[in-house]
Amino acid sequence: MTDAELAAQIKANPDQGLEKVIALYGGICKAVLYRMIGPSYPQDIEECLMTAYYKVWRNIGQFHPERGTLKAWIVRIARNQALDWLRQKGEDPIPLEEDILSPGLDLNLEDETARRINAEIVQQAIDGLEEPDRTIFIRRYYYLEKVRTIAEYLQMTEKSVEHRLARGRERLKKQLLERGVMLP
Amino acid sequence: MKRITDLMNSYEEQGAMGNEAALSKEEQRRVLKGVMLRIQENTAPVRPARRWSKTRKLFAVAAAALLVTGAGVVAAERFSLGDSFAGWMGSPPQEQIEALGISGHPLDLFQTAQGVTVALQGVIGEKNTAYLLYDVQLPEGQEFPETDLYLFENQSLMPEKSGAYGYHSELMSKEGNTLHFCLCINSWKELTRQQVVFSMDTLKHYNEDTDRASVIAEGPWSFEFPLNYSDTSVKIPMKKKITPWGEDGIAINGIQVSPIAVHLECSRPVSAAMEQESLDTRQLMDLEIRLCFGDGSVIDGGDQLSSGTGSQMLNIQVNRSFRKLIDLEELVEIQIIAEEDGENRVYSVPVEMGN
Numbered sequence: 187m188t189d190a191e192l193a194a195q196i197k198a199n200p201d202q203g204l205e206k207v208i209a210l211y212g213g214i215c216k217a218v219l220y221r222m223i224g225p226s227y228p229q230d231i232e233e234c235l236m237t238a239y240y241k242v243w244r245n246i247g248q249f250h251p252e253r254g255t256l257k258a259w260i261v262r263i264a265r266n267q268a269l270d271w272l273r274q275k276g277e278d279p280i281p282l283e284e285d286i287l288s289p290g291l292d293l294n295l296e297d298e299t300a301r302r303i304n305a306e307i308v309q310q311a312i313d314g315l316e317e318p319d320r321t322i323f324i325r326r327y328y329y330l331e332k333v334r335t336i337a338e339y340l341q342m343t344e345k346s347v348e349h350r351l352a353r354g355r356e357r358l359k360k361q362l363l364e365r366g367v368m369l370p
Numbered sequence: 371m372k373r374i375t376d377l378m379n380s381y382e383e384q385g386a387m388g389n390e391a392a393l394s395k396e397e398q399r400r401v402l403k404g405v406m407l408r409i410q411e412n413t414a415p416v417r418p419a420r421r422w423s424k425t426r427k428l429f430a431v432a433a434a435a436l437l438v439t440g441a442g443v444v445a446a447e448r449f450s451l452g453d454s455f456a457g458w459m460g461s462p463p464q465e466q467i468e469a470l471g472i473s474g475h476p477l478d479l480f481q482t483a484q485g486v487t488v489a490l491q492g493v494i495g496e497k498n499t500a501y502l503l504y505d506v507q508l509p510e511g512q513e514f515p516e517t518d519l520y521l522f523e524n525q526s527l528m529p530e531k532s533g534a535y536g537y538h539s540e541l542m543s544k545e546g547n548t549l550h551f552c553l554c555i556n557s558w559k560e561l562t563r564q565q566v567v568f569s570m571d572t573l574k575h576y577n578e579d580t581d582r583a584s585v586i587a588e589g590p591w592s593f594e595f596p597l598n599y600s601d602t603s604v605k606i607p608m609k610k611k612i613t614p615w616g617e618d619g620i621a622i623n624g625i626q627v628s629p630i631a632v633h634l635e636c637s638r639p640v641s642a643a644m645e646q647e648s649l650d651t652r653q654l655m656d657l658e659i660r661l662c663f664g665d666g667s668v669i670d671g672g673d674q675l676s677s678g679t680g681s682q683m684l685n686i687q688v689n690r691s692f693r694k695l696i697d698l699e700e701l702v703e704i705q706i707i708a709e710e711d712g713e714n715r716v717y718s719v720p721v722e723m724g725n
Binding site for chain 1: 375377382392393397398405406409656
Protein backbone atom coordinates (compact mmCIF):
# COMPACT_ATOMS: atom_id res chain seq x y z
CA MET A 187 0.00 0.00 0.00
CA THR A 188 1.44 3.41 -0.94
CA ASP A 189 1.59 6.39 1.41
CA ALA A 190 -1.16 8.11 -0.59
CA GLU A 191 -3.38 5.05 -0.26
CA LEU A 192 -2.70 4.82 3.46
CA ALA A 193 -3.55 8.50 3.89
CA ALA A 194 -6.75 8.03 1.93
CA GLN A 195 -7.69 5.10 4.16
CA ILE A 196 -7.07 7.14 7.33
CA LYS A 197 -9.44 9.77 5.91
CA ALA A 198 -12.13 7.39 4.76
CA ASN A 199 -11.88 4.70 7.40
CA PRO A 200 -9.89 5.94 10.40
CA ASP A 201 -10.17 2.70 12.36
CA GLN A 202 -8.53 0.57 9.69
CA GLY A 203 -6.12 3.23 8.43
CA LEU A 204 -4.82 4.07 11.88
CA GLU A 205 -4.47 0.40 12.78
CA LYS A 206 -2.10 0.04 9.82
CA VAL A 207 0.05 3.09 10.55
CA ILE A 208 0.25 2.23 14.25
CA ALA A 209 1.51 -1.24 13.31
CA LEU A 210 3.97 0.23 10.81
CA TYR A 211 5.35 3.28 12.62
CA GLY A 212 4.21 2.93 16.23
CA GLY A 213 7.58 1.40 17.14
CA ILE A 214 9.72 4.22 15.79
CA CYS A 215 7.37 6.85 17.25
CA LYS A 216 7.55 5.20 20.65
CA ALA A 217 11.35 5.06 20.38
CA VAL A 218 11.50 8.79 19.61
CA LEU A 219 9.16 9.60 22.50
CA TYR A 220 11.09 7.29 24.83
CA ARG A 221 14.40 8.87 23.93
CA MET A 222 13.10 12.41 24.34
CA ILE A 223 10.86 12.00 27.39
CA GLY A 224 12.97 9.43 29.19
CA PRO A 225 12.30 6.08 30.83
CA SER A 226 10.72 7.53 33.99
CA TYR A 227 7.38 8.35 32.32
CA PRO A 228 6.07 5.23 30.54
CA GLN A 229 2.45 6.28 30.96
CA ASP A 230 3.11 9.76 29.54
CA ILE A 231 4.93 8.20 26.60
CA GLU A 232 1.88 6.12 25.74
CA GLU A 233 -0.41 9.14 26.20
CA CYS A 234 1.83 11.16 23.84
CA LEU A 235 1.77 8.29 21.35
CA MET A 236 -2.04 8.27 21.39
CA THR A 237 -2.21 12.05 21.04
CA ALA A 238 0.32 11.98 18.19
CA TYR A 239 -1.75 9.44 16.27
CA TYR A 240 -4.90 11.39 17.00
CA LYS A 241 -3.14 14.39 15.38
CA VAL A 242 -2.20 12.18 12.44
CA TRP A 243 -5.90 11.54 11.89
CA ARG A 244 -6.87 15.17 12.41
CA ASN A 245 -4.17 16.61 10.15
CA ILE A 246 -4.05 13.92 7.48
CA GLY A 247 -5.33 16.49 4.97
CA GLN A 248 -1.98 18.26 5.37
CA PHE A 249 0.04 15.24 4.32
CA HIS A 250 1.33 15.50 0.75
CA PRO A 251 3.25 12.45 -0.55
CA GLU A 252 5.27 14.63 -2.94
CA ARG A 253 6.79 16.48 0.02
CA GLY A 254 8.06 13.45 1.94
CA THR A 255 7.16 10.03 3.27
CA LEU A 256 4.24 9.29 5.55
CA LYS A 257 6.67 7.75 8.02
CA ALA A 258 8.71 10.96 8.29
CA TRP A 259 5.54 13.02 8.65
CA ILE A 260 4.19 10.82 11.45
CA VAL A 261 7.53 10.69 13.28
CA ARG A 262 7.67 14.50 13.08
CA ILE A 263 4.29 14.74 14.75
CA ALA A 264 5.43 12.36 17.50
CA ARG A 265 8.60 14.39 18.04
CA ASN A 266 6.59 17.61 18.29
CA GLN A 267 4.35 15.92 20.82
CA ALA A 268 7.42 15.11 22.93
CA LEU A 269 8.65 18.70 22.57
CA ASP A 270 5.27 19.96 23.75
CA TRP A 271 5.39 17.57 26.69
CA LEU A 272 8.86 18.78 27.69
CA ARG A 273 7.89 22.42 27.39
CA GLN A 274 4.69 21.92 29.36
CA LYS A 275 6.76 20.29 32.08
CA GLY A 276 8.93 23.41 32.06
CA GLU A 277 11.88 21.33 30.93
CA ASP A 278 14.02 22.91 28.27
CA PRO A 279 16.77 20.34 27.77
CA ILE A 280 18.89 22.60 25.60
CA PRO A 281 19.80 26.08 26.87
CA LEU A 282 18.54 28.87 24.63
CA GLU A 283 22.04 30.23 23.97
CA GLU A 284 23.06 26.85 22.55
CA ASP A 285 19.77 26.28 20.73
CA ILE A 286 19.74 29.55 18.79
CA LEU A 287 21.69 29.06 15.59
CA SER A 288 22.87 32.61 15.50
CA PRO A 289 21.41 35.79 17.00
CA GLY A 290 19.95 37.86 14.19
CA LEU A 291 19.79 34.94 11.80
CA ASP A 292 16.24 33.99 11.08
CA LEU A 293 14.76 31.54 8.65
CA ASN A 294 11.86 32.25 6.44
CA LEU A 295 9.62 29.33 7.28
CA GLU A 296 6.34 31.02 6.48
CA ASP A 297 6.55 30.47 2.79
CA GLU A 298 6.10 26.88 1.62
CA THR A 299 8.84 27.04 -1.02
CA ALA A 300 11.32 28.57 1.40
CA ARG A 301 10.43 25.99 4.00
CA ARG A 302 11.10 23.15 1.58
CA ILE A 303 14.45 24.58 0.46
CA ASN A 304 15.61 25.12 4.03
CA ALA A 305 14.46 21.65 5.03
CA GLU A 306 16.59 20.16 2.23
CA ILE A 307 19.60 22.18 3.35
CA VAL A 308 19.17 21.00 6.95
CA GLN A 309 18.95 17.41 5.74
CA GLN A 310 22.03 17.70 3.53
CA ALA A 311 24.09 19.64 6.06
CA ILE A 312 23.50 17.07 8.80
CA ASP A 313 23.82 14.02 6.59
CA GLY A 314 27.06 15.54 5.28
CA LEU A 315 28.63 15.58 8.73
CA GLU A 316 31.26 12.93 9.35
CA GLU A 317 30.72 10.32 12.01
CA PRO A 318 30.59 10.53 14.95
CA ASP A 319 29.71 14.24 14.55
CA ARG A 320 26.46 13.38 12.78
CA THR A 321 25.34 10.97 15.49
CA ILE A 322 26.26 13.49 18.17
CA PHE A 323 24.31 16.26 16.42
CA ILE A 324 21.21 14.12 15.98
CA ARG A 325 21.32 12.82 19.53
CA ARG A 326 21.65 16.33 20.90
CA TYR A 327 19.27 18.35 18.71
CA TYR A 328 16.83 15.77 17.42
CA TYR A 329 16.50 13.58 20.50
CA LEU A 330 17.56 16.32 22.97
CA GLU A 331 19.94 14.06 24.88
CA LYS A 332 22.26 15.48 27.51
CA VAL A 333 25.89 16.11 26.52
CA ARG A 334 26.97 13.83 29.34
CA THR A 335 24.76 10.96 28.10
CA ILE A 336 26.15 11.29 24.58
CA ALA A 337 29.70 11.42 25.89
CA GLU A 338 29.16 8.28 27.96
CA TYR A 339 27.57 6.45 25.04
CA LEU A 340 30.44 7.31 22.69
CA GLN A 341 33.11 7.06 25.39
CA MET A 342 34.29 10.59 24.80
CA THR A 343 34.88 13.57 27.04
CA GLU A 344 32.05 16.10 27.35
CA LYS A 345 34.43 18.74 25.98
CA SER A 346 34.94 16.72 22.84
CA VAL A 347 31.18 16.32 22.35
CA GLU A 348 30.66 20.06 22.83
CA HIS A 349 33.43 20.82 20.34
CA ARG A 350 31.85 18.57 17.72
CA LEU A 351 28.43 20.09 18.33
CA ALA A 352 29.84 23.58 17.82
CA ARG A 353 31.42 22.40 14.57
CA GLY A 354 28.07 21.00 13.40
CA ARG A 355 26.25 24.21 14.26
CA GLU A 356 28.79 26.26 12.32
CA ARG A 357 28.45 24.05 9.29
CA LEU A 358 24.68 24.22 9.36
CA LYS A 359 24.72 27.99 9.79
CA LYS A 360 27.21 28.44 6.94
CA GLN A 361 25.18 26.36 4.53
CA LEU A 362 21.93 28.10 5.44
CA LEU A 363 23.55 31.49 4.95
CA GLU A 364 25.04 30.50 1.60
CA ARG A 365 22.11 28.60 0.13
CA GLY A 366 19.12 29.08 2.37
CA VAL A 367 16.15 31.34 2.10
CA MET A 368 16.47 33.90 4.86
CA LEU A 369 14.56 36.79 6.23
CA PRO A 370 16.54 40.02 5.96
CA MET B 371 15.01 33.50 15.98
CA LYS B 372 14.64 29.92 15.00
CA ARG B 373 15.86 27.28 17.43
CA ILE B 374 17.93 24.36 16.18
CA THR B 375 15.59 21.96 17.97
CA ASP B 376 12.69 23.37 15.93
CA LEU B 377 14.77 23.39 12.76
CA MET B 378 15.50 19.70 13.28
CA ASN B 379 11.80 19.10 12.90
CA SER B 380 12.31 19.16 9.16
CA TYR B 381 15.11 16.60 9.46
CA GLU B 382 14.20 13.10 8.42
CA GLU B 383 15.96 10.72 10.78
CA GLN B 384 17.08 7.63 8.90
CA GLY B 385 17.05 5.28 11.82
CA ALA B 386 20.67 5.85 12.75
CA MET B 387 19.84 5.24 16.37
CA GLY B 388 19.25 1.53 15.81
CA ASN B 389 16.31 -0.63 14.94
CA GLU B 390 13.14 0.33 16.73
CA ALA B 391 11.06 -2.67 17.66
CA ALA B 392 7.45 -2.64 16.50
CA LEU B 393 4.80 -2.24 19.16
CA SER B 394 3.45 -5.49 20.57
CA LYS B 395 -0.04 -6.50 19.45
CA GLU B 396 -1.36 -5.57 22.87
CA GLU B 397 0.29 -2.12 22.69
CA GLN B 398 -1.07 -1.57 19.18
CA ARG B 399 -4.57 -2.43 20.33
CA ARG B 400 -4.27 -0.13 23.36
CA VAL B 401 -2.92 2.79 21.34
CA LEU B 402 -5.60 2.41 18.66
CA LYS B 403 -8.30 2.32 21.32
CA GLY B 404 -6.90 5.50 22.93
CA VAL B 405 -6.72 7.27 19.57
CA MET B 406 -10.27 6.31 18.59
CA LEU B 407 -11.49 7.53 21.98
CA ARG B 408 -9.82 10.91 21.38
CA ILE B 409 -11.39 11.08 17.93
CA GLN B 410 -14.85 10.42 19.37
CA GLU B 411 -14.35 13.01 22.11
CA ASN B 412 -13.19 15.64 19.66
CA THR B 413 -15.58 15.02 16.82
CA ALA B 414 -18.03 17.82 17.44
CA PRO B 415 -20.77 18.18 14.87
CA VAL B 416 -20.05 20.81 12.26
CA ARG B 417 -23.72 21.60 11.81
CA PRO B 418 -24.82 22.87 14.22
CA ALA B 419 -21.56 24.22 15.59
CA ARG B 420 -21.72 23.55 19.29
CA ARG B 421 -18.96 23.42 21.84
CA TRP B 422 -19.33 23.23 25.59
CA SER B 423 -17.23 25.44 27.79
CA LYS B 424 -14.88 23.96 30.38
CA THR B 425 -16.81 25.32 33.33
CA ARG B 426 -20.22 24.17 32.18
CA LYS B 427 -22.53 23.80 35.14
CA LEU B 428 -25.79 23.37 33.37
CA PHE B 429 -26.87 20.58 31.12
CA ALA B 430 -30.04 18.98 29.84
CA VAL B 431 -31.16 15.40 30.43
CA ALA B 432 -34.62 13.99 29.73
CA ALA B 433 -38.01 15.46 28.93
CA ALA B 434 -40.83 16.63 31.15
CA ALA B 435 -43.64 19.15 30.90
CA LEU B 436 -45.80 21.04 33.34
CA LEU B 437 -47.67 24.24 33.93
CA VAL B 438 -46.84 27.84 33.09
CA THR B 439 -48.76 30.18 35.34
CA GLY B 440 -47.76 33.72 34.52
CA ALA B 441 -45.97 35.99 32.07
CA GLY B 442 -45.29 39.66 31.69
CA VAL B 443 -43.36 42.16 29.61
CA VAL B 444 -41.87 45.40 30.84
CA ALA B 445 -39.90 47.71 28.61
CA ALA B 446 -36.83 49.47 29.97
CA GLU B 447 -34.59 52.15 28.56
CA ARG B 448 -31.25 50.82 29.64
CA PHE B 449 -29.92 47.40 30.36
CA SER B 450 -27.91 46.94 33.56
CA LEU B 451 -25.61 43.95 33.26
CA GLY B 452 -25.10 43.86 37.02
CA ASP B 453 -22.38 42.58 39.33
CA SER B 454 -22.93 38.93 38.46
CA PHE B 455 -22.01 39.47 34.83
CA ALA B 456 -19.07 41.73 35.72
CA GLY B 457 -17.72 39.18 38.18
CA TRP B 458 -18.21 36.33 35.76
CA MET B 459 -16.28 38.23 33.09
CA GLY B 460 -13.40 38.84 35.50
CA SER B 461 -14.58 42.27 36.73
CA PRO B 462 -13.72 44.47 33.76
CA PRO B 463 -13.71 48.27 34.17
CA GLN B 464 -17.11 49.81 34.88
CA GLU B 465 -17.10 51.84 31.65
CA GLN B 466 -16.73 48.66 29.57
CA ILE B 467 -19.66 47.07 31.34
CA GLU B 468 -21.75 50.21 30.89
CA ALA B 469 -20.89 50.43 27.20
CA LEU B 470 -22.08 46.85 26.73
CA GLY B 471 -25.28 47.58 28.63
CA ILE B 472 -26.03 50.52 26.35
CA SER B 473 -25.59 48.46 23.21
CA GLY B 474 -27.53 45.59 24.77
CA HIS B 475 -31.27 45.15 24.77
CA PRO B 476 -33.38 44.83 27.95
CA LEU B 477 -36.00 42.10 27.97
CA ASP B 478 -37.57 42.05 31.42
CA LEU B 479 -39.63 39.02 30.52
CA PHE B 480 -40.64 36.69 33.30
CA GLN B 481 -42.73 33.61 33.88
CA THR B 482 -43.66 31.92 37.14
CA ALA B 483 -44.49 28.25 37.53
CA GLN B 484 -45.41 26.82 40.95
CA GLY B 485 -43.77 29.73 42.74
CA VAL B 486 -40.49 29.61 40.79
CA THR B 487 -39.81 32.58 38.51
CA VAL B 488 -37.58 32.55 35.44
CA ALA B 489 -36.74 36.12 34.43
CA LEU B 490 -34.93 37.17 31.26
CA GLN B 491 -32.93 40.32 32.03
CA GLY B 492 -31.67 41.12 28.55
CA VAL B 493 -29.37 40.29 25.68
CA ILE B 494 -26.06 41.70 24.58
CA GLY B 495 -24.39 40.63 21.43
CA GLU B 496 -22.96 41.26 18.01
CA LYS B 497 -23.20 39.84 14.53
CA ASN B 498 -22.58 36.16 15.32
CA THR B 499 -22.47 35.88 19.11
CA ALA B 500 -24.99 36.85 21.80
CA TYR B 501 -25.37 36.48 25.55
CA LEU B 502 -28.79 36.05 27.15
CA LEU B 503 -28.81 36.89 30.85
CA TYR B 504 -31.54 35.20 32.86
CA ASP B 505 -32.34 34.42 36.49
CA VAL B 506 -34.15 31.64 38.30
CA GLN B 507 -35.76 32.72 41.56
CA LEU B 508 -37.20 30.46 44.25
CA PRO B 509 -40.09 31.62 46.49
CA GLU B 510 -39.05 33.87 49.40
CA GLY B 511 -37.44 31.90 52.23
CA GLN B 512 -36.33 28.97 50.07
CA GLU B 513 -32.69 28.40 49.16
CA PHE B 514 -30.83 26.50 46.51
CA PRO B 515 -28.60 23.57 47.51
CA GLU B 516 -25.04 24.34 48.50
CA THR B 517 -23.26 22.81 45.53
CA ASP B 518 -23.65 24.50 42.13
CA LEU B 519 -24.54 21.76 39.70
CA TYR B 520 -27.90 22.38 38.09
CA LEU B 521 -29.57 21.06 35.00
CA PHE B 522 -32.60 22.02 32.98
CA GLU B 523 -34.39 19.30 31.13
CA ASN B 524 -34.61 20.14 27.45
CA GLN B 525 -33.24 23.63 27.45
CA SER B 526 -33.21 25.03 23.93
CA LEU B 527 -32.77 28.25 22.07
CA MET B 528 -33.89 28.52 18.47
CA PRO B 529 -33.26 31.48 16.18
CA GLU B 530 -35.73 31.81 13.31
CA LYS B 531 -32.93 31.76 10.71
CA SER B 532 -30.34 29.67 12.41
CA GLY B 533 -27.98 28.13 9.85
CA ALA B 534 -25.29 26.47 11.94
CA TYR B 535 -25.57 27.54 15.53
CA GLY B 536 -24.84 26.36 19.04
CA TYR B 537 -25.43 27.53 22.61
CA HIS B 538 -24.73 26.68 26.22
CA SER B 539 -25.69 28.10 29.62
CA GLU B 540 -23.36 28.89 32.49
CA LEU B 541 -24.09 29.73 36.08
CA MET B 542 -22.66 33.18 36.78
CA SER B 543 -23.48 33.44 40.48
CA LYS B 544 -25.91 32.60 43.25
CA GLU B 545 -27.47 35.18 45.56
CA GLY B 546 -29.81 33.88 48.25
CA ASN B 547 -32.82 32.43 46.45
CA THR B 548 -31.68 33.54 42.96
CA LEU B 549 -29.43 31.90 40.38
CA HIS B 550 -27.94 34.17 37.69
CA PHE B 551 -27.30 32.44 34.37
CA CYS B 552 -25.76 33.46 31.06
CA LEU B 553 -26.60 31.63 27.87
CA CYS B 554 -24.01 32.04 25.11
CA ILE B 555 -25.07 31.65 21.46
CA ASN B 556 -22.80 31.28 18.41
CA SER B 557 -24.27 31.36 14.94
CA TRP B 558 -23.30 31.14 11.30
CA LYS B 559 -26.00 33.57 10.27
CA GLU B 560 -26.32 37.08 11.61
CA LEU B 561 -28.14 37.06 14.93
CA THR B 562 -28.93 40.76 15.21
CA ARG B 563 -32.67 41.47 14.95
CA GLN B 564 -33.58 37.80 14.73
CA GLN B 565 -36.57 36.45 16.62
CA VAL B 566 -35.63 33.60 18.98
CA VAL B 567 -37.51 31.10 21.13
CA PHE B 568 -35.92 30.18 24.47
CA SER B 569 -37.47 27.29 26.37
CA MET B 570 -36.67 24.78 29.09
CA ASP B 571 -38.30 22.17 31.28
CA THR B 572 -37.77 21.00 34.87
CA LEU B 573 -34.82 22.46 36.79
CA LYS B 574 -32.96 19.82 38.75
CA HIS B 575 -30.02 19.78 41.12
CA TYR B 576 -27.41 17.11 40.63
CA ASN B 577 -25.81 15.57 43.70
CA GLU B 578 -22.35 14.26 42.87
CA ASP B 579 -22.12 12.14 46.03
CA THR B 580 -25.31 10.19 45.39
CA ASP B 581 -25.11 10.53 41.59
CA ARG B 582 -28.79 11.51 41.57
CA ALA B 583 -30.73 14.55 40.45
CA SER B 584 -33.56 16.05 42.49
CA VAL B 585 -36.31 18.36 41.19
CA ILE B 586 -36.06 22.01 42.23
CA ALA B 587 -38.68 23.56 39.97
CA GLU B 588 -41.00 22.14 37.38
CA GLY B 589 -41.40 23.93 34.04
CA PRO B 590 -41.85 24.30 31.21
CA TRP B 591 -40.88 27.88 30.59
CA SER B 592 -40.92 29.35 27.11
CA PHE B 593 -40.14 32.86 25.80
CA GLU B 594 -40.10 34.39 22.36
CA PHE B 595 -38.30 37.68 21.82
CA PRO B 596 -36.17 39.59 19.28
CA LEU B 597 -32.40 40.08 19.59
CA ASN B 598 -32.70 43.84 19.34
CA TYR B 599 -29.26 44.82 20.55
CA SER B 600 -26.83 47.04 18.63
CA ASP B 601 -24.08 45.21 16.82
CA THR B 602 -20.81 46.96 17.70
CA SER B 603 -18.49 44.60 15.86
CA VAL B 604 -15.94 46.04 13.45
CA LYS B 605 -14.12 44.53 10.51
CA ILE B 606 -10.32 44.43 10.73
CA PRO B 607 -8.69 45.30 7.42
CA MET B 608 -6.38 42.51 6.28
CA LYS B 609 -3.67 43.31 3.78
CA LYS B 610 -3.43 39.72 2.59
CA LYS B 611 -5.23 36.51 3.17
CA ILE B 612 -3.72 34.03 5.62
CA THR B 613 -3.27 30.43 4.54
CA PRO B 614 -2.38 28.41 7.64
CA TRP B 615 -2.39 25.06 5.87
CA GLY B 616 -0.76 26.12 2.60
CA GLU B 617 -2.28 27.41 -0.58
CA ASP B 618 -4.31 24.22 -0.97
CA GLY B 619 -5.85 24.60 2.46
CA ILE B 620 -8.13 27.09 4.12
CA ALA B 621 -7.63 30.83 3.66
CA ILE B 622 -8.64 33.40 6.26
CA ASN B 623 -10.00 36.35 4.32
CA GLY B 624 -11.44 38.57 7.01
CA ILE B 625 -11.64 39.16 10.75
CA GLN B 626 -14.45 40.82 12.65
CA VAL B 627 -14.10 41.70 16.30
CA SER B 628 -16.45 43.05 18.95
CA PRO B 629 -16.20 43.53 22.73
CA ILE B 630 -17.27 39.91 23.27
CA ALA B 631 -16.13 37.84 20.30
CA VAL B 632 -13.89 37.35 17.28
CA HIS B 633 -15.17 36.03 14.00
CA LEU B 634 -13.04 34.67 11.14
CA GLU B 635 -14.32 34.51 7.60
CA CYS B 636 -12.61 31.67 5.79
CA SER B 637 -12.77 30.00 2.42
CA ARG B 638 -11.28 26.96 0.78
CA PRO B 639 -10.41 26.06 -2.77
CA VAL B 640 -12.93 24.02 -4.70
CA SER B 641 -10.64 20.97 -4.84
CA ALA B 642 -10.20 20.96 -1.06
CA ALA B 643 -13.90 21.42 -0.49
CA MET B 644 -14.66 18.41 -2.62
CA GLU B 645 -12.11 16.22 -0.93
CA GLN B 646 -11.82 17.03 2.72
CA GLU B 647 -14.73 19.04 4.00
CA SER B 648 -14.88 17.51 7.45
CA LEU B 649 -11.13 17.49 8.00
CA ASP B 650 -10.75 21.16 7.28
CA THR B 651 -13.43 22.21 9.71
CA ARG B 652 -11.94 19.95 12.37
CA GLN B 653 -8.63 21.79 12.07
CA LEU B 654 -10.44 25.08 12.41
CA MET B 655 -12.04 23.99 15.67
CA ASP B 656 -8.61 23.88 17.27
CA LEU B 657 -7.44 27.17 15.80
CA GLU B 658 -6.41 29.44 18.68
CA ILE B 659 -6.98 33.18 18.58
CA ARG B 660 -4.85 35.44 20.75
CA LEU B 661 -5.66 39.13 21.19
CA CYS B 662 -2.79 41.43 22.12
CA PHE B 663 -3.33 44.85 23.69
CA GLY B 664 -1.28 48.01 23.89
CA ASP B 665 -0.51 47.54 27.57
CA GLY B 666 1.02 44.11 26.92
CA SER B 667 -1.95 42.12 28.18
CA VAL B 668 -3.42 39.28 26.13
CA ILE B 669 -6.65 37.36 25.79
CA ASP B 670 -6.05 33.87 24.50
CA GLY B 671 -7.37 30.32 24.40
CA GLY B 672 -7.25 30.07 28.17
CA ASP B 673 -9.89 32.80 28.36
CA GLN B 674 -12.12 31.22 25.75
CA LEU B 675 -15.78 30.90 26.62
CA SER B 676 -17.10 29.24 23.50
CA SER B 677 -16.19 28.36 19.96
CA GLY B 678 -18.21 27.55 16.91
CA THR B 679 -17.36 26.50 13.38
CA GLY B 680 -19.84 26.40 10.55
CA SER B 681 -19.34 25.61 6.88
CA GLN B 682 -21.40 26.13 3.76
CA MET B 683 -19.99 25.20 0.37
CA LEU B 684 -16.67 27.03 0.04
CA ASN B 685 -17.21 29.35 2.99
CA ILE B 686 -16.33 28.61 6.59
CA GLN B 687 -16.92 30.80 9.61
CA VAL B 688 -15.12 30.48 12.92
CA ASN B 689 -16.41 32.18 16.07
CA ARG B 690 -14.61 32.58 19.38
CA SER B 691 -16.00 34.33 22.44
CA PHE B 692 -14.05 35.01 25.59
CA ARG B 693 -14.59 35.30 29.32
CA LYS B 694 -12.96 38.74 29.17
CA LEU B 695 -14.23 41.86 27.46
CA ILE B 696 -12.22 42.98 24.44
CA ASP B 697 -11.22 46.62 24.63
CA LEU B 698 -11.28 47.53 20.94
CA GLU B 699 -9.49 50.83 21.50
CA GLU B 700 -6.51 49.04 23.06
CA LEU B 701 -6.36 46.11 20.65
CA VAL B 702 -3.11 46.20 18.63
CA GLU B 703 -2.71 42.73 17.20
CA ILE B 704 -4.69 39.56 16.53
CA GLN B 705 -2.68 36.36 16.36
CA ILE B 706 -4.05 33.24 14.74
CA ILE B 707 -2.28 30.14 15.98
CA ALA B 708 -2.62 27.12 13.73
CA GLU B 709 -1.18 23.70 14.29
CA GLU B 710 0.66 22.33 11.30
CA ASP B 711 2.28 18.89 11.45
CA GLY B 712 1.91 19.03 15.21
CA GLU B 713 3.76 22.35 15.44
CA ASN B 714 2.13 25.67 16.32
CA ARG B 715 2.57 28.47 13.81
CA VAL B 716 1.57 32.03 14.59
CA TYR B 717 0.05 34.37 12.00
CA SER B 718 -0.14 37.98 13.03
CA VAL B 719 -2.67 40.60 11.94
CA PRO B 720 -1.86 44.12 13.14
CA VAL B 721 -4.84 46.19 14.21
CA GLU B 722 -5.16 49.94 13.83
CA MET B 723 -8.55 50.82 15.19
CA GLY B 724 -8.01 54.53 14.72
CA ASN B 725 -7.80 54.21 10.93
